[in-house]
Each structure stands twice: as structure tokens, then as C-alpha cells.
Amino acid sequence: MSKIIYGLRIQVRGIVQGVGFRPFIYNLALEYNLKGWVKNNSTGVEIEVNGDQASLNSFARNIETKAPPLAKINHIHIEPVSPNGYTTFEILTSTSNEGEFVPVSPDISVCEDCLKEFNDPLDRRYHYPFLNCTNCGPRFTIIKDIPYDRPLTSMAGFKMCQDCAAEYNDPVNRRFHAQPIACPDCGPRIWIEGAKSRSTHTTNTSTGYIISTVQKEFRLGSIIAIKGLGGFHLACDATNPQAVQTLRLRKKRDEKPFALMMPDLDTVIEHCYITDTDKNLLGSPEKPIVILRKRPGSNIVAEVAPGQETLGVMLPYTPLHYLLFTDFPEFNGMTSCRILVMTSGNISDEPITYENQEAKERLADIADVFLMHDRPIHIKCDDSVARTVRINTSKTSPTDNTVVLTRRARGYTPVPLDLPWVSRQILAVGAELKNTVCLTRNEFAFTSQFIGDLQNYETYESFLKTIDQFEKLYRINPELLACDLHPDYLSTRYAIERAESTGRPVIQVQHHHAHIASVMAENGIRPDTPVIGLAFDGTGYGDDGNIWGGEILIARYQGYLRSFHLDYFPLPGGDYAIKNPSRTALALLWKEGIDWLPDLPCTKVYCAEDLMQIKSQLVHQINTPLTSSMGRLFDAIASLIGVRQKVNYEAQAAIELEAICDPIEKATYEFEFTNETINLALMVKNIVEDYLIGAPVSRIAAKFHNTIIRVLSHVVDKLAGEYGIKTVALSGGVFQNIKLLEGLLSEFQDRDYNVLFHQKFPTNDGGVSLGQAAVAHHQSVGSLE
Ligand SMILES: [Zn+2]
Ligand SMILES: [Zn+2]
Numbered sequence: 001m002s003k004i005i006y007g008l009r010i011q012v013r014g015i016v017q018g019v020g021f022r023p024f025i026y027n028l029a030l031e032y033n034l035k036g037w038v039k040n041n042s043t044g045v046e047i048e049v050n051g052d053q054a055s056l057n058s059f060a061r062n063i064e065t066k067a068p069p070l071a072k073i074n075h076i077h078i079e080p081v082s083p084n085g086y087t088t089f090e091i092l093t094s095t096s097n098e099g100e101f102v103p104v105s106p107d108i109s110v111c112e113d114c115l116k117e118f119n120d121p122l123d124r125r126y127h128y129p130f131l132n133c134t135n136c137g138p139r140f141t142i143i144k145d146i147p148y149d150r151p152l153t154s155m156a157g158f159k160m161c162q163d164c165a166a167e168y169n170d171p172v173n174r175r176f177h178a179q180p181i182a183c184p185d186c187g188p189r190i191w192i193e194g195a196k197s198r199s200t201h202t203t204n205t206s207t208g209y210i211i212s213t214v215q216k217e218f219r220l221g222s223i224i225a226i227k228g229l230g231g232f233h234l235a236c237d238a239t240n241p242q243a244v245q246t247l248r249l250r251k252k253r254d255e256k257p258f259a260l261m262m263p264d265l266d267t268v269i270e271h272c273y274i275t276d277t278d279k280n281l282l283g284s285p286e287k288p289i290v291i292l293r294k295r296p297g298s299n300i301v302a303e304v305a306p307g308q309e310t311l312g313v314m315l316p317y318t319p320l321h322y323l324l325f326t327d328f329p330e331f332n333g334m335t336s337c338r339i340l341v342m343t344s345g346n347i348s349d350e351p352i353t354y355e356n357q358e359a360k361e362r363l364a365d366i367a368d369v370f371l372m373h374d375r376p377i378h379i380k381c382d383d384s385v386a387r388t389v390r391i392n393t394s395k396t397s398p399t400d401n402t403v404v405l406t407r408r409a410r411g412y413t414p415v416p417l418d419l420p421w422v423s424r425q426i427l428a429v430g431a432e433l434k435n436t437v438c439l440t441r442n443e444f445a446f447t448s449q450f451i452g453d454l455q456n457y458e459t460y461e462s463f464l465k466t467i468d469q470f471e472k473l474y475r476i477n478p479e480l481l482a483c484d485l486h487p488d489y490l491s492t493r494y495a496i497e498r499a500e501s502t503g504r505p506v507i508q509v510q511h512h513h514a515h516i517a518s519v520m521a522e523n524g525i526r527p528d529t530p531v532i533g534l535a536f537d538g539t540g541y542g543d544d545g546n547i548w549g550g551e552i553l554i555a556r557y558q559g560y561l562r563s564f565h566l567d568y569f570p571l572p573g574g575d576y577a578i579k580n581p582s583r584t585a586l587a588l589l590w591k592e593g594i595d596w597l598p599d600l601p602c603t604k605v606y607c608a609e610d611l612m613q614i615k616s617q618l619v620h621q622i623n624t625p626l627t628s629s630m631g632r633l634f635d636a637i638a639s640l641i642g643v644r645q646k647v648n649y650e651a652q653a654a655i656e657l658e659a660i661c662d663p664i665e666k667a668t669y670e671f672e673f674t675n676e677t678i679n680l681a682l683m684v685k686n687i688v689e690d691y692l693i694g695a696p697v698s699r700i701a702a703k704f705h706n707t708i709i710r711v712l713s714h715v716v717d718k719l720a721g722e723y724g725i726k727t728v729a730l731s732g733g734v735f736q737n738i739k740l741l742e743g744l745l746s747e748f749q750d751r752d753y754n755v756l757f758h759q760k761f762p763t764n765d766g767g768v769s770l771g772q773a774a775v776a777h778h779q780s781v782g783s784l785e
Contacts, residue, residue, distance in 0.1 A: 003053075004052065004053070005050050005051060005052065005083045006050070006051070006052070006053055006056055006080065006083060007036075007048065007050045007080065007081040007082055007083040007084060008047075008048070008049050008056050008060065008078055008079070008080060008081065009046070009048050009079050009080075009081045010046070010047040010048075010049070010060065010063070010076060010077070010079075011043065011044060011045075011046050011047075011076070011077040012044050012045045012046075012047070012063065012075075012076050013043060013044040013073070013074045013075040013077075013102070013103075014071065014072045014073040014074035014075065014103060015070070015071060015072040015103045015104070015105050015415065016044045016045045016071050016072075016073065016102070017040050017044070017045070017104070017105070017146075017147060017148040018104070018105045018134070018139050018148040018179060019068055019069075019070035019071045019105050019134065019135075020068040020070070020071075020133075020134030020135060020174075020176070020177075020178075021045050021067070021068060022038050022039070022040065022045065022091050022177060023134065023171050023172070023173075023176040023177065024066070024067065024068050024071075025038040025045065025047055025063070026038060026089060026091055026176075027172065028059055028062055028063070028066065029049060029059065030089060032051060032056075032058055032059045033051060033055060034050065034051040034056070034059055034089060035049070035050045035086035035088060035089055036048040036049040036050050036084070036086045036089055036090075037086070037089065037090045037092045038090075038092070039091065039093065039094055039095060040094040040095075040147045040148070041095045041097060041100070041102075041147065042095070042096040042097045042099075042100030042101060042102060042146060042147060043097070043100045043101070044102050048081065048084070048086075049089075050083040050084060050085075050086050060076075060078055063076060064076060068134070068135065069135060069285075070105060070108060070135060070285070072103075072415065074103075074418060074443070091171060094147040094149055095147075096146070096147055099475050100475065101146065101441070101473070101474040101475045101476075102147065102148075103414070103415070103416050103444065103446075104139060104140055104143055104146070104148060104414055104473065105139040105140065106139060106140050106286070106410070106411050106412055106413055106414065106415055107137070107138050107139050107140050107141050107229050107230065107381065107410055107411060108136045108137065108139065108285045108286075108411065109136060109285055109286070109287040109316075109318070109411070110131070110132065110136050110137070110316075110317065110318060110319050110322070111133065111135045111136035111285075113133060113174060114131050114132060114133055114135075114136055114137075114319070115319075115322070117131060118131055118319050118322065124163065124183055124184070125183055125184070127207050127208070127326070128182075128183060128187070128207075129188075129190050129207065129318070129319050129320040129323055130180075130182045130187050130188045130319065130320075130373070130375060131182070131183070131319050132178060132180050132182070133174045133175050133178050133181075134174060134175065134176065134177065134178045135174070136285070137178070137180050138180050138229055138375075139180075140379060140381065140413060140414055141229055141230045141377050141378060141379050141380070141381050141410075142154040142179075142180060142375070142376075142377070142378055142379075143378060143473070144378050145472065145473065146473060148179060149179060150179045150180075153179050153180065153378070154375060154376040154377065154378045155179060155180050155182070155375065157376075158182060158186060158187055158188065158375075159186060160181065160186055161185045161186035163183065163185070164181050164185075164186055164187075167181065168181050180375075182375075187375075188373050188374050188375035189205065189373065189374055190207065190210055190320065190371060190372065190373045191205065191210065191371075191372050191373075192210050192213055192214065192369060192370065192371055192372070193360070193369070193370040193372060194368070194369055194370075207323065208330065208331050209328075209331055210371070211323045211324065211328060212328040212331035212334070213331075214324065214369065214371055215324070215328075215334060215336045215337065216334060217368065217369050218235070218236065218237045218336070218337045218340070219237070219334060219337065221236070221237065221240050221242050221243040221246070222236065222243070222369055223236050223243065223246060223247050223250065223366060223367050223368050223369075224367060224368065224369045224370070224371055225345055225359055225363045225366070225367035225369070225370045225371070226320075226324075226342075226345075226370075226371045227354075227356070227370075227371065227372050227373050227377075228318060228320070228321075229317070229318055229377075229410060230352070230354065230377060230379070230380055230381030230382060230383075230409070230410050230449075231344065231345055231352035231353060231354040231377060231380045231381065231382065232344075232345025232352065232353045232354065232359050232363065233342045233343065233344065233345055234247060234251065234342075234343050234344070234345050234366060234367060235261075235324075235340045235341055235342050235343075236340065236341050237337045237339070237340065237341075238260050238300050238301065238337075238339040238340055238341045239301060239339055240301070241301045243341075244258070244301050244303045244304055244341060245303055247341060247343070247366070248303060250365060250366040251343070251346075251347060251348065251366055252347055252348040253343075253348060254648040254649070255306045255307065255648040255649065255652065256648065256649040257304065257305035257306075257308055258304050258305065258312075258342075258343045259289045259312040259313070259314060259341070259342050259343055259383060259385075260300070260304065260311055260312065260313045260314070260339055260340065260341060260342065261313075261314050261315070261316060261321065261324075261339075261340045261342040262313055262314075262315065262338065262339050262340075263315075263316065263322075263325035263336075263338060264315065265279060265282065265315070267338055267339065268282060268292070268313055268315070270295075270298070271295055271298040271300055271311070271313075271339070272292035272293060272294055272295060272298075272311055272313060273292065273293045273295060274292055275388060275401060276401075277388040277401035277402075278290055278292060278388050281386055281388060282313070282314070282315050283315065284411075285411065286384065286410075286411030287315055287316075287317035288314065288383065288384035288385060288386040288405070288410075288411060288412075289313065289314045289383050289384065289385045289386070289407075290312070290313055290314065290385075290386055290387060290388075291310050291311075291312050291385065291386070291387035291406075292310060292311055292312075292313055292387075293309055293310055293311075294308075294309055294310060294311045300339055304341060307644075307652070307655075307656050307659070308655065308656070308659060309659045310659075312385060314342070314383060320371075320373070324336060324340065325338070342383075344382055345359060345363055346362070347362065347363075347366065349452065349456055349459070350362075350452075350456055350458045350459065351451070351452050351456075351458050351459050351462045352380055352381075352382050354377040354380040355376075355377070356372055356374075359372075379449075379466075379469055380449075380462065381409050381410045381413060381449045382407065382409040382410065382449065382450050383407075383409060383410050384405060384407055384408055384410050384411050384412050384450075385405070385406045385407040386403050386404065386405050386406065387403070387406065387738070388401045388402065388403055388404075389401065389402050389403075389404050389738060389741060389742060389745075390742055391742075391746070391749070402759060403759060404741075404757070404758060404759050404763065405758070405759070405760065405761065405762055406736055406762050406763075406764065406766075407434075407450045407762060407766065408436070408449065408450060408760075408761060408762055408766060409449040409450045410449070413447070413448065413449035414446055414447075414448070414449070414473075416444040416445060416446045416447075417444070417445040417447065417521065417522065417761075417770065418443055418444065418524075419440065419443050419444065419445050419521060419774075420521075420524050420525070420526050420527075421443070421526075421777070421778075422442055422443055423440035423441065423442065423443070423444075423445070423777045424440070424479055424480055424777055424781070425439075425440065425441050425476050425478050425479050425480070426438075426439065426478055426479070426480045426481070426482055426773045426776050426777055427439050427467065427471070427476070427478035427480075427482070427495075428440075428481075428482035428483070428509075428769045428770070428772035428776060429463075429481070429482070429483045429484075429491040429492070429494055429495045429769065429772070430451075430483075430484075430491055430766075430768050430769035430772065431484055431486075431489065431491065431511065431514075431765040431768040431769075432454050432455065432484070432486070432489040432491060432765070433453045433454075433650070433765050434450065434452070434453065434762065434764050434765045434766040435450075435451040435452060435453065435454050435459070435463060435491060435765070435769075436448045436449070436450060436451055436766050436767075436768075436769045436770075437451070437463065437466060437467055437491075437769050438769035438770045438772065438773045439470050439471065439474060439476045439478070439773075440476075440773045440777065441474060441475075444474075445521065445770055445773055445774075446470055446474055446476075447761065447769060447770050448466045448467075448470055448769075450766055451463050451466055454489070454490045454491055463490075463491070463494075464494075478504065479504060480505055480506070480507065480777075480780055481495040481499045481504055481505070481506040481507070481776075482495070482506070482507050482509055482773055482775065482776035483495035483496070483506060483507075483508055483509070483772065484508065484509065484511055484514070484540075484541065484768070484772070485508045485509065485510050485511060485541045485543075486511070486540075486541035487541075492508070505780070507772075507775070507776040507779055507780060509771070509772045509775045509776060510540070510541070510542070510548075510560070511535075511537075511540030511541055511548065511768065512533075512535035512537075512540050512548055512549075512551040512553065512731075512732065513533075513535075513553065513555060513559075513560045513771070513775060514768045514771035514772045514775060515533075515535040515537070515540075515732050515767065515768060515771055516531065516533030516535050516553055516555045516560070516729050516731055516771065517555070517557050517770075517771035517772075517774040517775045518731060518758070518761060518767040518768060518771030518774065519533075519729045519730065519731040519756050519761075519763075519771075520557065520729055520756060520771075521557075521770055521771065521773075521774040522756075522758060522759070522760055523729075523756040525727075525729075525756070527556070527558075527778055528556060528558075529556065529727070530554055530555065530556050530723065530725050530727075531554075531555055531556075531725060531727040531728065531729040531756065532552065532553075532554060532719050532720065532723070532725050532727065532728045532729070533551075533552065533553040533554070533555040533560070533729045533731070534552055534712060534716075534728065534729065534730050534731070534744075535549075535551045535552075535553060535731055535732045536550055536551070536630035536732040536733075536734035536735065537549050537629070537630070537631055537732035537733040537734055537764070537765070538578070538632065538650065538651070538733060538734075539627075539629060539631070542628075543562070546568060546625065546626045546627065546628065547571070547626065547627035547628070547629055548565065548627070548628050548629065549566075549627060549628060549629025549631055549632065549732070549734075550565055550566030550628045550629055550630035550678070551564075551565050551628065552565065552712075552716075552719070554719065554723055554725070555729070556778075557774050557775055557777070557778035557779075558775075558778045558779055558782050559779070562676075563676065563719060564673070564676055564677065564678060564715050564719075565628040565676065565677060565678070566628040566629070566630060566633060566678050566680065567628070567677040567678060567680055568626040568627065568628050568677075569584075569588050569591045569626070569627060569636075569680075570587045570590075570591065570621070570624035570625070570626055571583070571587060571624060571626075571627050571632065572584075572586070572587050572614055572617045572618055572623070572624050573617070573624075574623055574624075577632075578632070578635070578647075579646065579647055580645065580646055580647075581602075581635035581636060581638055581639035581644060581645060581646070581647060581653045582602040582605050582639045582645040582646075583614060584632050584636040584639065585600075585602035585635075585636040585637075585639035585640045586602055586603070586611075586614055586618075587614075587618060587624070587636075588633075588636045588640075588680070588684060589602075589640075589684065589688070590615065590618050592680065592681040592684050592685065594684060594685060596611060596615075597688075597692070599692060600640065600688065600691070600692075601639065601640065601641065601642030601645065602640055602645065605645045630708075630732075630734045631651065631654060631733060631734055633680070634651075634653065634654035634657055634734070635647070635653045635654060637657060637687065637701075637704050638654060638656060638657040640684075640687060640688065641687065641691050641697045641700050641701065642691075642697060643656050643657050643660065643697065643701070644656055650733075651733065654734070654737060655737075657701050657704075658701075658737050658738070658740075660697060660698050660701050661698060661701045661702040661705055661739055662696070662698035662699045662701070662702045663702070664702075665698075665702035665703055665706070666706065667703050667706065668703060668706045668707040669682065669683040669686040669687065669703055669704070669707045670682040670686060671683050671707060671710070671711050673711065673714070673715060678711055683704070683707055687700055687703075687704065705737075705739050705740060706743070708740065709740065709743040709744055709747060712744060712747075713744075713748070713751075716728055716748070716753070717751075720753070726753055726754055727753065727755075727756065728748050728753045728754070728755050729755075729757075730744065730755065730756065730757045730758075730763070731757075731758060731763055731767065731771075732764070733763065733764035733765065735757065735758070735763040736763060736764060741757065745757065
């Protein structure tokens with residue numbers, strides 16, 4: 001007796017395109033002997049199946065439990081339909097519906113299966129720089145529109161050869177509908193070009209010859225511009241001081257650290273201390289740059305990361321990178337360099353270069369040689385930066401580490417965040433530094449990749465382009481704009497102008513409120529839930545027009561109460577003081593009524609006349625904006641005890657202050673707090689005394705960190721008692737300080753607080769756009785009711 005046949009229509013939403021979902025469904029249907037079809041549409045993957053009840057049930061259940069590794073399912077909608085008499089199971093042509101959208105997969109590093117082929121001399125893709133499959137390779141950086149199909153990617157110009165087409169059309173093949181599928185016969189190619197007068201240009205197109213030429217250049221100390229997945233890198237031998245110095249000089253980058261690429265984990269272990277969490281992170285499909293502590297005795301030149309005890313290291317993530325570390329004895333008998341500087345292909349703070357012609361122009365004075373390819377990059381995307389944080393409390397095991405992102409880009413963007421509410425269509429334009437933008441629709445928040453510092457014209461252009469690309473890709477037509485309160489941010493001006501010209505409302509969100517809303521949204525906090533928010537960073541425009549940055553807020557998405565802040569101190573010269581922490585230190589001493597003793601490092605850098613002038617500036621309040629910034633306090637303390645008097649990049653003084661901390665020191669300084677302000681006078685006095693009696697600066701630095709942790713614990717306890725709130729939210733650039741973050745996590749978790757901190761989004765201003773979108777949604781919804 002034949003069983004009764006039923007039908008199901010299934011719609012799957014989430015990251016389900018470009019990740020091998022349709023072949024997975026195809027094979028699953030065959031397994032249960034179901035008939036029907038599967039196809040991509042503009043909202044995800046649509047399936048119709050006919051079969052007996054038991055098989056249909058198992059099939060539906062397995063969609064979620066057995067989904068391919070890169071898929072991320074947000075929602076499955078299943079409805080019964082009448083059976084249609086299908087006799088086969090097929091994969092149908094994609095359809096697109098007007099106005100619909102589907103989340104796009106990020107770029108994924110080359111997978112194990114592909115690497116096996118890459119290393120197999122008998123495989124037709126042996127040493128092919130662009131091999132990929134449905135489980136790996138480019139996605140986000142090559143997509144022009146949805147649905148994600150080859151004609152709508154930057155692979156459209158490459159016509160598949162017969163062999164590739166056969167794999168592409170074979171439902172059981174690993175490359176079935178792998179949109180960037182390619183091979184040496186039909187896919188992209190690499191070549192090498194010399195810059196300026198160099199005659200490296202060659203007609204020899206063999207991969208081995210090209211790569212061994214590049215390796216020879218590395219050995220000679222040359223700077224090579226290498227086109228990668230989301231843009232160009234500038235690379236050189238990280239063990240050659242001359243090469244690293246030349247790169248710094250040409251790139252106009254004084255001391256900001258360079259990222260490194262090493263061929264394998266063994267090499268990383270040789271040069272850095274790594275935990276199991278670091279190991280997993282380095283080898284994860286996202287392959288971010290991981291911040292690791294450097295081993296003494298490493299031969300990596302100090303100029304790679306001056307003044308730091310850490311290195312940013314990544315492993316190869318494209319086949320082309322693996323080639324850089326492959327030896328080709330038949331061409332030059334030279335072994336490849338094992339450690340390469342791999343820094344973004346740009347000058348100073350400009351955005352990463354990603355087009356061939358653009359690279360040859362903009363990088364002409366930096367690179368000696370260009371390693372090019374002809375697969376266009378449609379969306380530029382920098383490397384992501386991550387590090388692991390120890391969560392070391394009495395309630396967790398010491399191995400309970402977690403990963404935090406300081407720059408969210410390749411490998412992570414554009415994975416959307418699931419919001420615990422259904423959002424209006426909003427464009428939030430972020431802050432001025434480390435800018436990202438965030439677009440929301442339905443239950444999704446799409447935060448862009450790291451864009452950069454908007455003061456720069458090229459970065460502003462890429463800000464505009466990113467907004468355009470995201471709105472198009474996700475079919476978002478913002479009904480509401482959100483921006484910072486700072487009137488001079490370029491992003492604020494953009495939002496206000498666009499709101500005016502389109503007749504849409506714009507909501508200006510206070511910077512630190514946005515920070516706290518961001519960490520709340522990331523952690524799935526529901527509307528109307530209040531938290532105690534610790535928002536600490538360098539600079540944010542306050543409600544009172546002062547420069548905020550050491551704020552403790554009782555916050556919800558809708559609004560906030562500023563319950564505590566660091567006592568204001570003046571910044572003589574504003575931005576000039578930010579670049580010269582000694583001025584901030586002097587101002588702090590002046591404010592607290594402490595003499596500018598000649599033995600203090602911050603006093604020593606000035607002649608008597610300069611000191612007179614700074615004092616007069618403070619007394620007469622000439623360009624001395626007030627700040628409550630925690631970042632500036634760290635600068636001032638670093639200067640007070642002689643760690644650094646001038647900074648070459650953001651947070652340099654604070655980073656060096658953290659680096660010298662004596663981990664054994666557990667003592668704290670005295671402190672006071674009044675109703676609304678945390679008073680620093682006692683602590684600053686004690687620090688000066690300690691310094692003058694010759695206490696080691698490593699101990700002073702540690703005691704300062706301990707004090708901040710202690711102060712915050714006290715304030716939070718007080719607020720928790722008053723408001724009955726047991727959730728503490730940490731956000732802002734200062735939490736990139738791992739000593740501070742780890743210290744606070746263990747304090748709060750030991751005392752049973754629910755602690756929210758950033759893991760998927762940066763704690764610095766890269767997370768602000770998400771918070772702006774969350775606040776704008778709830779404030780606008782509130783005003784509608
Ligand atoms: Zn693969
Ligand atoms: Zn081919």
C-alpha cells in the first residue's frame with residue numbers, strides 16, 4: 001500500500017546564499033526520497049517538497065540541524081501545500097522579488113578541501129591563486145547585487161571553462177553553484193609590475209616564476225603592493241630593519257604598529273605567546289589579525305610595533321597568500337621570507353586601495369613592485385583585528401577566554417545582528433573616527449565594515465559609497481536618519497543635510513548613550529531594560545557642550561541619566577593637548593592645585609617661558625575646553641610618570657601605560673566621589689608623591705589601573721543599590737585596555753552583576769553606528785505612541 005503524499009513550502013531566511021545551501025537541500029531531499037524543487041529568491045532559499053509525512057518531518061528538522069558550516073539561519077517558515085505531482089527534485093533558477101533582501105555571506109578564508117587540491121601536483125588547480133568552493137572564498141567583496149549569482153558578482157567577466165561548468169552544475173560537487181568558481185584555464189590571473197623605473201614587468205606568466213620573483217624582491221628589502229581579497233596590502237620582510245623603516249617612511253606612518261602574516265601556527269608560536277583561544281582564532285574561517293604578546297628574542301624588528309609588547313599577527317587566508325610562503329627552487333633556489341609585514345595599502349590614514357589603476361597611482365611612491373590580479377574587488381574591506389580576553393573570576397575556569405573585535409571588517413562584515421525588536425528602516429551614520437555605518441530593517445542591523453577616519457576626503461568618499469552599497473544590497477530606503485550630537489562631524493553634517501533634502505527626520509544621539517545602546521543591542525537587551533552604563537573613551541560631545549568621555553549613565557535605549565562622571569579638567573589647546581599629553585598632565589595638576597615641580601617629566605619638556613604661557617592660558621581660560629574624558633586621564637597619567645609626552649596615534653600613551661604595568665602590584669590609591677563626580681585630586685597627589693620618591697613607574701601604572709577599577713566598582717555598587725539595577729554595560733575605546741576590561745569583568749562577575757561588553761562589535765567608535773540606530777528606533781517609536 002502506498003503512503004499518502006503531502007506537500008510543504010519552506011522559506012529559509014538568514015545567510016543561506018553562497019554557502020552551499022541549495023546542494024545541501026538537494027542532497028537532503030534525495031536522502032528522504034522527496035520530490036520538488038529548491039531555489040534562491042530575494043529573501044533567502046525557497047523549497048517545495050512532496051513526500052510522506054515522516055520523511056517530510058525529518059527533512060524539515062534536518063534543515064536547521066545539518067545546515068552547511070557557513071550558513072546562518074535566522075528563520076524558517078513552513079506551510080503545508082497540496083502535493084504537485086513532482087517526479088524529480090530540481091534546483092530551479094533564482095528569482096528576485098522587488099524590494100526584498102537577503103543577508104550576504106562574508107568572505108571566508110580558503111578551506112581545508114581546497115588547500116588539499118592547492119598542494120596536490122596532480123590537481124588541475126595545483127598552486128592556483130584563486131581556487132575556492134561553496135565553503136570558502138570571496139563573497140561580500142565581489143557582490144554587486146542580490147540574489148548572489150555569478151552574473152551579479154565581479155566574476156561576471158570570466159566565462160567558465162567546460163570543466164568548471166561541469167562542476168558548477170553538478171549538485172553533488174563541492175563547487176555546485178560556487179559563484180566565484182575558477183581554474184587556471186578560465187579564471188583570474190596574477191602578474192607582476194614594477195613601479196616607476198623598475199623593469200620587473202615580465203611576460204613570463206607562470207605562477208612559480210611570478211611568486212619567486214616577488215620572494216627575491218622581499219629578500220632584497222623591497223616593498224611589494226599585493227592585491228588581496230578586499231584591497232591591497234603593502235608587504236615587506238618583517239625581519240629586515242631597513243625594509244620596515246623604508247615602509248614607515250614612505251607610508252608616512254610614524255609609530256602605529258604594522259600587522260604581520262606568518263605561514264603557520266608553528267611560526268606564530270616561535271615569536272608570540274598564544275593560548276588555545278588564540279590558536280582557534282588564528283585558524284578560524286574569519287582569519288582576523290590577532291593581537292598577541294611578543295616573545296623576547298624574536299627577530300622581528302622592533303620598528304614593526306614600537307613601544308608595544310604585542311604584535312598583530314594573521315595567517316594566510318587566500319591561496320595567493322599561501323603561495324607567498326611556498327618555495328619554488330626551480331626558479332631561484334631561494335627560500336621565502338617567513339614573516340611578512342602586511343599592512344593596509346594606503347598612505348597614512350587614507351582608506352585601503354582596491355582597484356588596480358588606483359593602486360598604481362596612489363601607491364606609486366610606496367611600492368617597488370606590484371603583485372596584481374584581475375578579479376575586480378567590488379566592495380573594499382580591510383582585515384579585521386581581534387584579541388582574546390581572559391575571563392578570570394571565581395565562577396569561571398581560567399580557560400574561559402573570549403574574543404573581542406577591535407576592527408570589524410573582512411570575515412565578519414556583513415553578518416547582520418539579530419535585534420530583539422522589529423526595526424524601522426534607519427540609516428545611522430556613526431562617529432568621526434573609526435567610522436562605520438549601520439542600516440536596520442526588520443529584525444536585522446547591518447553594520448558596515450570599518451571605513452576609517454572621516455576627516456580625510458578619500459575616507460569620506462568611501463563612507464558615501466558604503467552607504468550607497470548597503471542601501472542597494474539590502475533594499476533599504478531609510479525613513480529615519482541617526483547621527484552624533486557633534487555638529488562638526490562630517491557624518492553628522494551628511495545626515496542633517498540628507499534629512500533636510502529628503503524631508504526625513506533625523507535624530508541626534510549623544511555619543512556615550514550610543515556607545516551603551518550599542519553594547520546593549522549586541523547583547524540582545526530588550527527595550528525598556530535599564531542598565532548601568534560605563535562609557536569611557538577619548539572624546540564625545542556632551543549635552544552641556546563639554547567634552548565627555550568618563551561617563552556613568554543609567555541608560556535605556558530611549559534615554560539616559562548622567563549619574564556620574566569624572567571631574568572636569570581643562571584641555572589647554574584642545575586638540576593640541578590631545579597630541580601632547582604633557583599639556584593635559586599640567587592642566588590636571590593645575591586643576592588639583594598641585595605644583596608643577598621641575599622634577600616631573602611633564603614639566604621637564606617645557607622651558608620656563610612655555611610653562612608661563614600654559615599657566616596663563618589655563619588661568620584666563622583661553623581655548624581650554626573642559627573634559628571628563630577617561631582617555632585623557634590615561635594620557636595625563638602616562639605623561640606625569642614619564643611614559644610619553646607626545647602621541648603619534650590615537651591612544652598611544654594609554655597603550656604604553658598599560659604595557660608597563662607590574663602584574664604583581666595589587667595596591668590602589670585613595671579616591672573620593674561626591675554626588676555626581678569622581679574626584680581625582682587625591683589619586684593625582686599620591687601618584688606625584690610616588691613618582692618623586694622614586695617608586696618604579698611599573699608599579700605606579702598598575703596602582704593607577706587598580707584604582708580606576710576600584711572607583712568604578714564603588715560607584716556601580718552605589719547605583720545598583722539606588723536603582724535596583726544589576727546589569728552593567730561597558731563600552732567605549734578605553735575598554736580596549738585589556739587590564740582594565742579584565743579587571744572590571746572579574747570584579748563585577750564575582751559580585752553577580754550581569755556584565756555586558758562588546759565581543760562581536762568594536763568597543764571603540766566603530767560600534768557607535770549600531771547604538772545610534774537602536775536609540776533612534778526607540779526614540780522615534782516612543783514619539784509615535
Ligand atoms: Zn574551499
Ligand atoms: Zn575553469
